[in-house]
Amino acid sequence: MAIVKQKMLALNGDEAVAYAAKQSDVDVVAAYPITPQTIIVERFSEYVANGEVDTEFVCVESEHSALTACLTAAATGARAFTATASAGLALMHEILYVTSGCRAPVVMAVVNRALSAPINIHCDHSDSMVERDCGWIQIYVENSQEAYDSIIQAFKIAENPELLLPIMVGLDGFTLSHTLENVQTLPDDLVKKFVGTRQFTLVTNHEGKTVPFKLDPKTPVTIGPLDLYDYYFEHKRQQEEAMRIAPKIIRQVHEEYAKISGRRYGDGLIDPYYLEDAETAIVCVGSTSGTVKTIVDELRSKGMKVGLLRLRTFRPLPVKEITKALENVKAVAVMDRSLSFGGHGGAVFHEIRHVLYDAPKHPYVVNYIYGLGGRETHPNLIHKIYRDLQRILETQRIQKPVQFIGLRE
Amino acid sequence: MFSEWKFTAKDIAEKPDLFMSGHRACAGCAPATVLRLIMKALRGPTITTFATGCMEVVSTIYPYTSWKIPYIHTAFENVAANASGIEAALKILKKKGRIPQEHVDVIAFAGDGGTYDIGIQALSGAVERGHDFLYVLYDNEAYMNTGIQRSGGTPHGASTTTSPAGTVIPGKLENKKPIADIMVAHDMPYAATAAPYYWRDLITKARKGIEVNGPAFLHVFAPCPRGWRSDISKSIEISRLAVETCIFPLWEAINGEYQLSAPSKVIALRPERKKSVREYLQLQGRFRHLFTSKFEKVIDEIQRTTDGRWQRLLKKCNIA
Ligand SMILES: Cc1ncc(C[n+]2csc(CCOP(=O)(O)OP(=O)(O)O)c2C)c(N)n1
Ligand code: SF4
Ligand SMILES: [Mg+2]
Numbered sequence: 206m207a208i209v210k211q212k213m214l215a216l217n218g219d220e221a222v223a224y225a226a227k228q229s230d231v232d233v234v235a236a237y238p239i240t241p242q243t244i245i246v247e248r249f250s251e252y253v254a255n256g257e258v259d260t261e262f263v264c265v266e267s268e269h270s271a272l273t274a275c276l277t278a279a280a281t282g283a284r285a286f287t288a289t290a291s292a293g294l295a296l297m298h299e300i301l302y303v304t305s306g307c308r309a310p311v312v313m314a315v316v317n318r319a320l321s322a323p324i325n326i327h328c329d330h331s332d333s334m335v336e337r338d339c340g341w342i343q344i345y346v347e348n349s350q351e352a353y354d355s356i357i358q359a360f361k362i363a364e365n366p367e368l369l370l371p372i373m374v375g376l377d378g379f380t381l382s383h384t385l386e387n388v389q390t391l392p393d394d395l396v397k398k399f400v401g402t403r404q405f406t407l408v409t410n411h412e413g414k415t416v417p418f419k420l421d422p423k424t425p426v427t428i429g430p431l432d433l434y435d436y437y438f439e440h441k442r443q444q445e446e447a448m449r450i451a452p453k454i455i456r457q458v459h460e461e462y463a464k465i466s467g468r469r470y471g472d473g474l475i476d477p478y479y480l481e482d483a484e485t486a487i488v489c490v491g492s493t494s495g496t497v498k499t500i501v502d503e504l505r506s507k508g509m510k511v512g513l514l515r516l517r518t519f520r521p522l523p524v525k526e527i528t529k530a531l532e533n534v535k536a537v538a539v540m541d542r543s544l545s546f547g548g549h550g551g552a553v554f555h556e557i558r559h560v561l562y563d564a565p566k567h568p569y570v571v572n573y574i575y576g577l578g579g580r581e582t583h584p585n586l587i588h589k590i591y592r593d594l595q596r597i598l599e600t601q602r603i604q605k606p607v608q609f610i611g612l613r614e
Numbered sequence: 615m616f617s618e619w620k621f622t623a624k625d626i627a628e629k630p631d632l633f634m635s636g637h638r639a640c641a642g643c644a645p646a647t648v649l650r651l652i653m654k655a656l657r658g659p660t661i662t663t664f665a666t667g668c669m670e671v672v673s674t675i676y677p678y679t680s681w682k683i684p685y686i687h688t689a690f691e692n693v694a695a696n697a698s699g700i701e702a703a704l705k706i707l708k709k710k711g712r713i714p715q716e717h718v719d720v721i722a723f724a725g726d727g728g729t730y731d732i733g734i735q736a737l738s739g740a741v742e743r744g745h746d747f748l749y750v751l752y753d754n755e756a757y758m759n760t761g762i763q764r765s766g767g768t769p770h771g772a773s774t775t776t777s778p779a780g781t782v783i784p785g786k787l788e789n790k791k792p793i794a795d796i797m798v799a800h801d802m803p804y805a806a807t808a809a810p811y812y813w814r815d816l817i818t819k820a821r822k823g824i825e826v827n828g829p830a831f832l833h834v835f836a837p838c839p840r841g842w843r844s845d846i847s848k849s850i851e852i853s854r855l856a857v858e859t860c861i862f863p864l865w866e867a868i869n870g871e872y873q874l875s876a877p878s879k880v881i882a883l884r885p886e887r888k889k890s891v892r893e894y895l896q897l898q899g900r901f902r903h904l905f906t907s908k909f910e911k912v913i914d915e916i917q918r919t920t921d922g923r924w925q926r927l928l929k930k931c932n933i934a
Contacts, residue, residue, distance in 0.1 A: 232706045235699060259710060261702035265695065266739030273692040273736070274699030277663065280686055281703035282713065303688045402712070411679050420684035420700065422659030422718055429687035430674035 208467040211389040218349040218381030219244035221388045222288065222314045222374075225356035227252050227260075228396035232283035235263035235274035239293040240326045241378035242316040246288065268293035272300040272311070279309035280428055282419040284360060284403055287311065290378060291318035294332045298339075304371045305340025305444060307429055308406075308418070310363035311371040313341075314356060317491065317542075318378040319578045327579020328378035330491065334543040334552040340444050342372040342451055343520040345490040347476070349386040352376045354468055357396055361458045366406040368447050368454055369418075377492040379579065391466060399465065448521040455518055474523035476515040477530045479505060483512030485594035486531065488557050489540040490516045493575075493582050497540075500587040511591050522556055528564050536569040536594040537561070542576045550574075550607040569597050572607040586611045615803075615868070616822050619657070626654045626817065630682075637680040638672040642839040642846030644853060645669050645752040647810050649723070652750060652834075655820035656683075660719040661700055665728030666690035668759045668838075669752060691732035694740035697722040697747040719824050720747040726767030727757040730791050741800045741829045748823035748830045751793065754838035762841040766791040769861075770919065771912045772900045774841070779903035784912050789919055797831040798867045804830040806866035811854035812877050819866060819875075835862045843899020855894040858887070860924040865931065872930040882933050888924075891917045 216224060223245045226234065236246045252258040261278075265271045268289050275285035289297065294315055304311055315333045319325040330345075337343060342362065346352045352374065359372040376382060391399075405417035408426065416424035432440060452474055459473025470476045476494070479501055480486060487497050494515040504511045514530050516523075531537055539558070541551020548555070554572035561570055573590055576582045589610070597603055632653040639646035649669060664670040664687045673680040674687065688696055697720050704720070707713045724733055729751040737749060756774045757763040764777040769790045773779035777786035797805045804826040808816040816834065823830030835856050837849040844852060856862035857877050864875035874882055881888050892913060895901040904912050 232710070233699065233702045235702070259706070261706040263698055263702050263743065265698070266735060266742070270692060270695035270698065270736050270739055273688055273695035274702065276688055277686055277696045277699030278703035279699075281661070281700050282707055283703035285699070285703075299689055300692070307686075307688065411677065420661050420686055421713075422661065422684060423714075425682060425684045427674050427679035427681050427685045429685075430676040430679060431671050432676040436676050 209391060209395060209465055211391055211466070213387050214390050215385050216349060216353070216388045217244065217383050217385050218352050218376045219316065219383070220248055221349040221353040222356050222376070223248035223252070224390060225353045226286045227258050228391070228393050229357055229360050229400045230284065230397050231258070231260050231286045233261045233263065233275065233278035233285045234287065235265050235271045235278070235285070236287045237265055237268045237271045237289065237293060239268070239290050241318055241382040242288050242290040242293070242314070244382065245314060245316070268296040269300060272297040272304060272313070275311045276300060276304045276307060276309045279311050280307060280420050282403060282405065282421070284364070285311045286313070288314035288316065290316040291320055291332045294336060295320060298336065301336055301339040301341060303429070308369035309371060310369050312356065312359045312363055313371070313373045314352070315373045315375045316378050316382045317375050325578040326378070328380055329542045329577045329579065330375070331543040333373060333375050337520055337552060340370070341520065342370050342455070342518070343375065344372065344518055345375040345516065346381070347492055347494050347515060349376070349381050349384070350388050350468070351470055352381060353388050353390065354462065354466065357400060358458045358462050360400045362451070362455055364403050365454050366404050368451055369406060370447050370451060375491065380492045389466070395465060399462065451521050452518070452523055470517050471515070472526065474518045475526045475530055476517050478513040478515065480512040480514060480530050480534065482510055483534050484510040484598065485536045485591060486512040486514055486534045487538050487540060487587070487590060488514045488516065488553065490519060490553060491542065493540060493542070496582055496584060497587050500584055500591065504591060509591070516553065519553070522560070524560050527557065527560050531561060531568060532564050532566060534568050536597045537571070538590045538594055539570065539572050540590070541572060541574050544574055544577065554607070569603055571597070571603055571605070573610045574607070575610045580611055582611065616825050619821055621817070629654050632656065632682040633673070634680045634682060636678065638675060639668070640840045640846070642849045644810050644849040645754055645836040645838065646672070647850070648752050648816070648834050648836050651810060651813055651816055652721070652820045655817045655824060656719065657821065657824060658719065659716060660721060662721045662723065663687065663693055663696040663700060665693035665724035665733055666759070667725035667728055668754070669723060669725070671759055690728055692736045693722045693724045693728060693733060694737040694749060697749070698740045698743065698745045701745045701747055721824070722747055722749045724749070724751060725758070726751065726753045726755055727765045730766035730793050738800065741797065741802050741831070744828050746828055748820070748832060750820070750832045750834060752834050752836040754836045754841060756841050758838050758841045767793065770916055771904050773903060774900070784903060784909040785900070792923070794831065794833040798870060798872070801870060802831060803828045803869055804866070807833045807835070807862065807864050809835040809853040809857050809862060809864065811850050812857065812864065815864060815875055815877065841900070843902070844897055848897055852894070852897055855889065855897070858889045859891050859894045859920065860888055861891060861894055861920050863924060863927055865927065872927070874931050874933065882928055882931070891920055
């Protein structure tokens with residue numbers, strides 16, 4: 206299919222998300238407001254109030270109920286969407302696991318924000334990084350265009366009958382959520398067609414019948430039973446099996462979408478920038494990669510072999526792709542916008558260093574904790590990181606494997 | 615508002631069970647009886663959802679299930695949100711023609727812990743939003759699934775594992791929260807109380823709760839011999855005594871208008887039929903310590919509270 210004519214709209218990240226959800230023919234939205242996600246809920250409420258969407262909007266009394274209602278709506282056969290941030294995601298914590306465990310393909314936008322205390326409404330990735338083990342696919346976007354594109358893709362990925370995995374799409378609070386950007390949007394009918402209607406996985410019910418996996422009085426199933434030591438383990442393994450095939454489906458959907466939109470983000474899993482011959486590289490997630498790209502351009506124009514690996518999909522972790530992308534790099538700096546107190550570095554660092562341990566050639570890998578609570582990530586910091594990496598190559602020594610950057614010492 | 619559904623005992627006996635035997639509830643478990651009776655009140659396609667608790671645990675141990683209708687459990691404190699999501703999905707899927715046009719009823723079940731305490735937020739929210747569902751509170755007056763801990767629904771004087779009767783403290787010091795009145799205060803179209811001894815009244819009320827357009831709340835008294843330290847053959851009799859002592863009067867509130875149900879109305883009209891709370895308390899080991907000289911005055915307090923609440927109820931029903 207040819208790339209279609211698109212309409213440019215001036216949208217902030219939240220509006221881009223709401224617009225994508227609107228076009229994706231969502232059946233049920235249950236959400237609760239929290240800065241910096243609020244605009245998503247407000248815009249969606251307006252769509253409902255103006256009859257622009259065919260959606261049941263459940264204006265719940267908490268995030269716990271928001272995700273619960275999305276879970277059971279999805280289990281009833283609906284396409285379900287919610288959005289939250291920070292404390293809201295933390296309040297959902299219990300139900301995140303229940304959603305993935307019930308194989309409910311809910312799509313959620315997480316507008317990344319710091320966790321209390323002290324209370325802070327600005328961006329970091331603490332809220333979603335701490336949820337990385339909860340059985341959800343996690344995608345982090347670089348800009349509002351990608352937020353729009355990723356929400357549309359997310360429905361098609363999550364609802365794939367082979368997968369049935371919930372997805373959270375992370376976009377940086379304020380930096381993306383509240384900043385106007387020109388966003389190319391696809392025609393309504395095309396998005397609707399791309400996402401399609403839900404197809405249901407067939408399962409064997411307790412009566413031995415093959416039935417669609419949903420709450421349907423014609424074909425009763427029991428969802429969410431007590432599952433003890435005799436079966437629980439196998440069921441958890443099944444979730445992990447789904448995670449194993451998820452990269453293939455994420456890539457497929459990303460490619461299919463690229464064919465109509467003309468937009469690609471690497472292969473949908475990782476988004477490498479000048480890595481082919483890079484000697485030093487930064488790895489990060491989210492909007493900071495935009496800043497890093499500018500510095501890479503600048504340094505490249507001076508002949509320095511620097512590059513960037515933006516992790517777009519953090520769960521499942523694209524192990525093969527990361528290894529391949531970084532195997533010839535000599536020194537890698539991982540930037541983490543969250544902190545694992547008392548651990549050895551941040552969440553992304555843990556994964557990257559861990560993956561590279563098995564790579565044929567170990568590059569040096571160091572970690573920078575940056576930008577907590579919305580602290581600005583000045584281009585100078587990125588320059589410093591590339592200088593540090595250069596120094597590691599010159600001295601063949603890591604002085605500090607994990608350090609903070611961009612704060613008062 | 616309600617259909618003229620009439621049924622005989624035979625109809626009920628012959629109506630196929632939808633909550634099947636083989637579940638793991640204790641002998642004499644009234645909550646299990648309550649579920650079975652309520653399933654007899656169904657009028658058509660129905661989806662049910664449960665809060666974590668005894669009835670969820672005993673009815674769905676994988677790979678078995680006692681449920682002949684679609685069932686989902688997600689967590690302890692959110693069953694009303696479960697129902698909200700199901701109802702919202704049914705509504706929109708029907709509108710879009712993705713499911714048959716027939717009406718599907720939604721029934722949520724939770725224990726007292728899942729209702730009075732941890733689940734009250736989700737319940738209050740779902741009722742305020744006006745979802746069309748029946749919420750059944752099966753009240754066995756403690757967290758039984760986790761080993762008989764007190765809840766906001768545990769009555770004054772009861773010994774539980776977190777309000778144990780000691781040498782100085784006579785069991786739970788606080789009164790039972792008037793949960794059904796709290797629900798009526800939500801201006802909901804239908805709220806009622808029921809007890810399994812009065813099975814006909816129970817089934818009728820469940821049916822009304824299903825039929826009513828919008829949220830309905832049914833508070834069912836459900837003795838638990840395990841937690842109440844009562845004889846397994848006495849559960850239904852205890853539910854009768856709870857009504858006869860006015861500890862658990864039977865009433866319904868239709869659009870906020872209270873009216874006594876027959877078994878309690880009889881007592882209102884002939885107060886001499888009202889039994890002393892002692893008759894009720896003495897059948898249960900959880901109140902045993904009250905029958906000692908040290909704690910006996912608690913029985914008088916329970917009597918006073920019961921009488922006070924009964925009088926207030928009569929006023930709400932425009933009697934006396
Ligand atoms: C968030 C959370 N807290 C605590 C528990 C542990 N828990 C499971 S069931 C239960 C008590 C259930 O009591 P109730 O609602 O009265 O139902 P019953 O078991 O008495 O039928 C508790 C405390 C839980 N599952 N989830
Ligand atoms: S502990 Fe009580 S409520 Fe639970 S199954 Fe046994 S009798 Fe029923
Ligand atoms: Mg209980």
